[in-house]
Amino acid sequence: GENVEQHPSTLSVQEGDSAVIKCTYSDSASNYFPWYKQELGKGPQLIIDIRSNVGEKKDQRIAVTLNKTAKHFSLHITETQPEDSAVYFCAASSYSSASKIIFGSGTRLSIRP
Amino acid sequence: DVKVTQSSRYLVKRTGEKVFLECVQDMDHENMFWYRQDPGLGLRLIYFSYDVKMKEKGDIPEGYSVSREKKERFSLILESASTNQTSMYLCASTDTTVNTEAFFGQGTRLTVV
Numbered sequence: 001g002e003n004v005e006q007h008p009s010t011l012s013v014q015e016g017d018s019a020v021i022k023c024t025y026s027d028s029a030s031n032y033f034p035w036y037k038q039e040l041g042k043g044p045q046l047i048i049d050i051r052s053n054v055g056e057k058k059d060q061r062i063a064v065t066l067n068k069t070a071k072h073f074s075l076h077i078t079e080t081q082p083e084d085s086a087v088y089f090c091a092a093s094s095y096s097s098a099s100k101i102i103f104g105s106g107t108r109l110s111i112r113p
Numbered sequence: 114d115v116k117v118t119q120s121s122r123y124l125v126k127r128t129g130e131k132v133f134l135e136c137v138q139d140m141d142h143e144n145m146f147w148y149r150q151d152p153g154l155g156l157r158l159i160y161f162s163y164d165v166k167m168k169e170k171g172d173i174p175e176g177y178s179v180s181r182e183k184k185e186r187f188s189l190i191l192e193s194a195s196t197n198q199t200s201m202y203l204c205a206s207t208d209t210t211v212n213t214e215a216f217f218g219q220g221t222r223l224t225v226v
Contacts, residue, residue: 006155037219042220
């Protein structure tokens with residue numbers, strides 16, 4: 001089955017700097033790669049996603065890149081702000097897995113003022 | 114506003130008790146999921162259901178069972194709670210279109226003593 005690895009587990013960046021979180025997946029059939037943000041005391045919420053027919057997607061300060069050949073995808077947050085502090089999860093799923101979504105282990109991002 | 118509601122935010126149960134965690138969604142979604150969240154391990158899939166009365170095992174089903182008698186409700190059952198089942202439990206739902214956003218509940222923090 002699918003396995004998703006996520007790095008780093010913790011990340012601390014200065015406010016205004018960029019943050020990058022990286023994930024790799026194992027199942028070449030995976031074709032959907034969402035990213036979720038979990039704030040304290042809440043369930044994860046989708047912040048951006050990318051499908052396998054696209055190499056990059058951007059939404060304001062966040063962007064995701066996908067390298068299908070290497071089976072890895074990354075989340076980039078630019079001009080970080082205090083409200084970006086949270087736990088971020090990458091995930092992967094494929095049509096063949098009947099909507100089963102497999103998550104990475106999470107990255108705790110802290111923004112230093 | 115779409116909503117996934119878990120019946121309890123916090124639960125404390127004794128070893129050996131039968132525990133029910135309830136999840137209700139109001140989006141008419143076909144797919145529902147139970148995940149377990151532990152530090153450093155991310156979100157691990159316990160069970161999922163793609164239709165009423167249908168269920169499939171996830172990656173860590175041992176010690177758990179599920180029930181889906183109505184489309185909007187998905188219950189996770191711990192037949193005989195053990196201390197290693199102390200964790201955060203998250204319910205999620207997605208619609209029948211493959212590879213779409215998952216909506217999460219706020220989580221239930223279960224402590225087994």
